[in-house]
Amino acid sequence: MGKRVTIVGGGVIGLCCAYYLQKKGHEVLVIDKGDITKGTSFGNAGYVSPSHFIPLASPGIVSKGLRWMLSSSSPFYIKPRLDADLIRWGFTFWKNANEKTMHRNIPHLHNLLQLSRELMTEITNDIGNHFRMAEVGCFMLYKSAATEKHELALSKQAARLGLQTRIFNASQVQEMEPELEVNVRGGVLYPADCHLHPGDFMRTLKLQLESAGVRFQLGTQVDKFEKNGRRINTVITANGKFDCDELVLATGCWLPIITKQLGIYILMQAGKGYSLTYQNMKKNLHYPAILVDDRVAMTPMGKDLRMGGTMEISGINNRVLLKRAEAIFRASKNYYPDLAVEFPEKERIWSGLRPLSPDGLPYIGRADNYSNLTIAGGHAMLGLSLAAGTGKLVEEIINSTKTSVDISSFAVDRFG
Numbered sequence: 001m002g003k004r005v006t007i008v009g010g011g012v013i014g015l016c017c018a019y020y021l022q023k024k025g026h027e028v029l030v031i032d033k034g035d036i037t038k039g040t041s042f043g044n045a046g047y048v049s050p051s052h053f054i055p056l057a058s059p060g061i062v063s064k065g066l067r068w069m070l071s072s073s074s075p076f077y078i079k080p081r082l083d084a085d086l087i088r089w090g091f092t093f094w095k096n097a098n099e100k101t102m103h104r105n106i107p108h109l110h111n112l113l114q115l116s117r118e119l120m121t122e123i124t125n126d127i128g129n130h131f132r133m134a135e136v137g138c139f140m141l142y143k144s145a146a147t148e149k150h151e152l153a154l155s156k157q158a159a160r161l162g163l164q165t166r167i168f169n170a171s172q173v174q175e176m177e178p179e180l181e182v183n184v185r186g187g188v189l190y191p192a193d194c195h196l197h198p199g200d201f202m203r204t205l206k207l208q209l210e211s212a213g214v215r216f217q218l219g220t221q222v223d224k225f226e227k228n229g230r231r232i233n234t235v236i237t238a239n240g241k242f243d244c245d246e247l248v249l250a251t252g253c254w255l256p257i258i259t260k261q262l263g264i265y266i267l268m269q270a271g272k273g274y275s276l277t278y279q280n281m282k283k284n285l286h287y288p289a290i291l292v293d294d295r296v297a298m299t300p301m302g303k304d305l306r307m308g309g310t311m312e313i314s315g316i317n318n319r320v321l322l323k324r325a326e327a328i329f330r331a332s333k334n335y336y337p338d339l340a341v342e343f344p345e346k347e348r349i350w351s352g353l354r355p356l357s358p359d360g361l362p363y364i365g366r367a368d369n370y371s372n373l374t375i376a377g378g379h380a381m382l383g384l385s386l387a388a389g390t391g392k393l394v395e396e397i398i399n400s401t402k403t404s405v406d407i408s409s410f411a412v413d414r415f416g
């Protein structure tokens with residue numbers, strides 16, 4: 001007998017949870033404060049990338065971040081402010097950004113990335129590829145010798161995890177991109193990565209869920225809950241009350257705000273990023289690529305091209321800092337000199353908020369103090385890459401079956 005499962009949050013994580021829960025016969029309701037058309041899960045770079053097995057909290061990232069903060073056009077920025085949550089998050093991030101913790105976390109992130117990558121193929125076969133998914137891999141491109149050394153070391157680490165890589169010099173990269181000049185020293189291709197149009201993926205998935213009977217309550221912010229001991233019985237909103245047997249919170253960077261209502265303290269910061277999208281390119285890239293020296297992601301999506309990047313930790317807002325968006329654009333021209341694109345008007349620059357945990361791993365699991373609450377959030381720059389696996393894990397948690405991968409490292413209360 002299916003349970004009534006309410007999912008708060010209709011981003012890619014919430015929708016993938018809905019997908020797997022509905023498949024198991026549960027009665028699913030998705031509630032979102034927005035209209036699910038343009039948030040973080042829509043304008044991102046569209047990578048589903050097992051190649052990203054290094055968690056954000058890694059050695060050297062703090063000192064690099066501090067150096068970057070001195071430049072207004074660098075790929076990283078923290079707005080200095082006296083905020084207890086930010087200070088605690090920053091301290092915990094710094095404590096986790098070391099070799100030992102990173103090596104402990106890599107296999108867990110890798111397992112979830114692998115699971116998600118496999119499931120993305122299954123989901124695509126099930127709902128149809130209406131979102132331009134292309135399984136051609138992803139390039140890590142570099143210009144400097146130091147970055148090359150770093151990327152070659154990473155490719156060896158990838159091989160130890162069983163990931164295939166192919167190393168290219170400048171002219172070999174150029175051969176792979178016949179339409180555009182590529183100005184690089186070389187690159188590493190991760191053939192197992194794939195990419196898609198994230199907005200089209202979200203729209204296709206939502207249509208599929210609706211036709212399978214999942215209900216959507218949009219424009220509805222969840223503020224409160226009715227509880228009975230360790231059970232949450234009802235979700236309260238300005239548009240009515242919704243009873244549930246199981247509750248899933250998948251509210252992206254708003255997770256700490258909603259869990260606070262339930263007495264659960266989650267460490268999270270929003271990491272803003274931008275993307276610029278160009279339609280109907282006459283000459284386009286054949287391969288997605290991360291321009292590693294500049295931390296910019298380039299993604300061909302059929303005839304369209306998207307470029308994205310930057311990480312601004314400046315709270316929950318959608319203010320656009322032009323200098324940082326310009327830096328993304330400049331980097332694209334620097335690597336692909338004859339790319340026919342112009343810097344867009346400010347209104348056309350998309351921004352989204354990555355939900356950042358302080359160790360680079362998501363929060364997936366039951367919250368200790370409740371018997372029917374599951375949390376799924378904090379996927380940082382990997383939400384699309386980890387969504388399918390997260391959805392499957394949430395279904396397994398709710399059905400009390402053995403999880404596909406060990407979830408102990410994703411524990412909601414791991415920071416106390």
Ligand SMILES: Cc1cc2nc3c(=O)[nH]c(=O)nc-3n(C[C@H](O)[C@H](O)[C@H](O)COP(=O)(O)OP(=O)(O)OC[C@H]3O[C@@H](n4cnc5c(N)ncnc54)[C@H](O)[C@@H]3O)c2cc1C
Nearest residue numbers: 009011012013033044045046047222252273382383384385
């Ligand atoms: C520039 C950029 C590029 C990126 N590129 C990639 C990439 O290539 N690959 C990748 O894997 N990831 C990428 N990411 C990260 C990815 O986009 C995110 O990790 C992912 O979208 C997070 O999904 P989510 O469902 O957790 O959150 P969201 O998409 O933010 O969804 C959360 C939802 O919860 C709703 N909500 C919040 N609070 C409430 C409430 N109280 N009541 C009701 N509803 C509520 C919100 O309205 C929102 O719709 C990128 C991010 C950025 C910014």
